[in-house]
Amino acid sequence: MTAGYFIANNIQAGSQENHQMNQPAKSFSEMPPELSNAIPNSVKSKLKVPAYLPFKVEKVHGQVEVRVKDANQLKESAEKNESASNSIDTTQLAEDELAIEQFFYGNNIHMYLLVEPGGIDVEYANESDVQQLTLSDGSTAAYIDYGFSQMINWLDEETGYHYSMDVIHENEEQNNRLTEEDLVKMVESLEVPKY
Structure with missing residues (x-):
């Protein structure tokens, strides 16, 4: 949904450890150190996660990604961060160079939350299908x-x-469809987590 952007997985400079967390769900309003350590403080102080999800969450996963327009931008970002490889220390990047992904997995229903501090242009295949909540x-x-x-x-x-x-619904049965009210409640529950 980010027009014109290539999103590359980020790996910490000098390490093969991917900046992600993968753990059983506990409190949504807490973010594990593995993920929060990869986010610049300027973003961390404003990044929000849901405090309410209308389904039982069994696993949570998240990662920080680097937004680049082309391969040269990735190379320039690595050089700017004094990295000998294409690994990038995301804590040193500007807000518009980051995307934070969070996944909340339930039984037959999952929620994917993409946060882009730099903003994006959203395009839909059929604008007439879009409703405003x-x-x-x-x-x-x-x-x-x-x-x-x-x-x-x-x-x-x-x-x-x-x-x-x-x-995302694994099957299209109506028993796990969320109402518009549930969706709005999820959006309105977003809050800055504890670190």
Whole structure:
């Protein structure tokens, strides 16, 4: 959904350890050190995660990625960070060079949350399928139901960050479909986690 961007997995300079966390779900409002250590403090102080999900979460996964327009930008970022390889220390990158992905896995239902501090241009295959959901603060979120997934895109007015939430259903049975009210409640539950 990021027009014109290639997103590359980030690996810490000098290490083969991928910046991600993969653990059983406990509290959504806490972020594990493995992930939070890869996020610049300027982003960490504004990054939000959901405090409410209307399904039982069995596993949580997240990672920091580097947004680049082309391979030369990745090389330049590595050189700027004084790295001999294409590994990049994400804590030294500007906000518009990052994307933070979080995955919440349940039974037959999963939620993917993409946070892009630098903003994005969202394009839809069919604009007429997009509905506007009104949030309690008066702002709006674009909502589209693809059947197998329910997607919401919005700009968080408080932080200026763009969020994209995609609820994916393993089967299209109506028993695990979320209502628009549940989706809005998920969006409105976002808060800055404890580190």
